[in-house]
Every structure is written in C-alpha cells, then in structure tokens.
Amino acid sequence: MDAALRTWADLVHAPEPAIDLAAGALAMARIEYPDLIAEHHVKQLDELAARSGAAGVDDPLRALHRLREFLFDEESFQGNAEDYYDPANSCLNQVIERKRGIPITLSVLLMEVARRVGLSVQGIGLPGHFVVSASVGDDRVLLDPFDGGAILTQETAADLVARALGRRVALTAEHFAPSTKRQILARMLLNLKAAYVRREEWAKGLLAVEHLLVLDPGTSAYIRDRGSLLVKLGQLLRGAADWERYLAAHPQATDGEKIKRELRRVRQRLATLN
Secondary structure: OOHHHHHHHHHHOOOHHHOOHHHHHHHHHOOOOOOOOHHHHHHHHHHHHHHHOHHHOOOHHHHHHHHHHHHHHHOOOEEOOOOOOOHHHHOHHHHHHHOEEOHHHHHHHHHHHHHHOOOEEEEEEEOOEEEEEEEEOOEEEEEEHHHOOEEEOHHHHHHHHHHHHOOOOOOOHHHHOEOOHHHHHHHHHHHHHHHHHHOOOHHHHHHHHHHHHHHOOOOHHHHHHHHHHHHHOOOHHHHHHHHHHHHHHOOOOOOHHHHHHHHHHHHHHHHHHO
C-alpha cells in the first residue's frame, strides 16, 4: 500500500464519530491533485465559518438561514450543471476554490462549515441526488445545496429524485436517514470513478476503486470494477483474477453472463501471448 492509501486508510478506519469528513474528502481529492495541501483548504473552511456570522446567532433557525445566505448568495457557491461530470466537481479543494460542485460535494462543504459554527447538519443520500438535513430544535430542515440551499419538503424531494432518475420513486423514512461519513466518502469516490470512466482515464479510475476497496474490502462490485479497469490498462492477468473472484462470490449476478464473455475474451488474448 502506498503512502496516499495508507493515509486514506488511517482516516477512514477510525471510529465513525472520529472520522474527519473534510480530511477524508481532501485525501481522496489527491487522486486528481496529488500535490494538494489539505491544511490550506481546511483553513479556508475555517475562514468561511468565521466570515459567515452564523456563529454569533443564538437562534439555530436564524443561524441556518444566515449560513445559507452567506454561502449561496454572498459567496455564490452553486451547482455546476454546465460541466457536471468534471472530476474537479468531486474534489472538495476545487469546490472551495471554484465555488462550483455537484450535490454531494456542496453538501459536504455546507456540513463542514455548519459544524464549525455550531450547527448540526447531516447528509441525506437520496436516490440520484444528495441533500442535507439540518437539526433545528426538534425539527429537521431539508436543504438542497446544489440548488442554492433551497428548502425541500418530502414531496419536493420526491420530485427532485424523479427528475434525477427519470422515474418516480416512493420515498420512505429510510431514504431520509442520515448517511454515515463512510457512506458519504464512498458515494463521493463512486462519483469520481464514474467521471474518470466517462473520460477513459483508466489509471485514475483504478485509484478511485482502490480507495473504495480500502474503505470497504468486502464489496464484490468494487473487485469487479477493479478487474475491468485493470483490463483496460492491459493488466490482463490481474483483471481476470478479479473477475473470477467476483463470479465466484456472485454466481447468479445479473451481469454475470457479460463478465463471463469478457473473461473468455481476456483468456483468449492471454493464450495468444503464451
């Protein structure tokens, strides 16, 4: 395991309450920006919190609205709908610098600044879209950081999911349960991996999957994906071995026949090299 993955492992293998979400997000951003200095961007988060004025507001609801106004109106953080699949949108350092991001990275930004001003804001991993839930007394306020911190009801959240997925989903209380920090980091990595695959940047995609496997070694889908990326990179033996492990673990997998066909092609290519 190289130094970057060891640092990542140390961060994500801490007990859940002790995981530093910002530090984890910045550590995974080193896949795209290997020279990133995390402390610089942590300081930027501290400065945003200090300048927001929300820390001095006694009423939690007023403090939340002050923070929304500061981040999305005054600082102009917004969703990058024009270039949604840019890998930079999945990297917290660039979201801070460019003030553009996708739902989950803007949510992490809001969560981390909110934590610094004494507000409790948690991530909510809806299907196809990520939002946050702020605790205000005994109430919870749903916000969409991708849409300027717009307030959501469960009904408008369902509409949002329908637009993201292209179909209606019956949302239950489980859908609105707070995500753990590990779940948030995994979802961020999956987004980053998808951006790399879309651009055919196989080596960086492989790094993203290796980070996912450190986070959750038991997820067979990550082993399958690593196999696919290794094959793309010409590492046929290692890729085939990962596919074989995946098929052995999931003999009835819905994509099993497709993987078997690809595996036969790889074995044929290997045979011609012997």
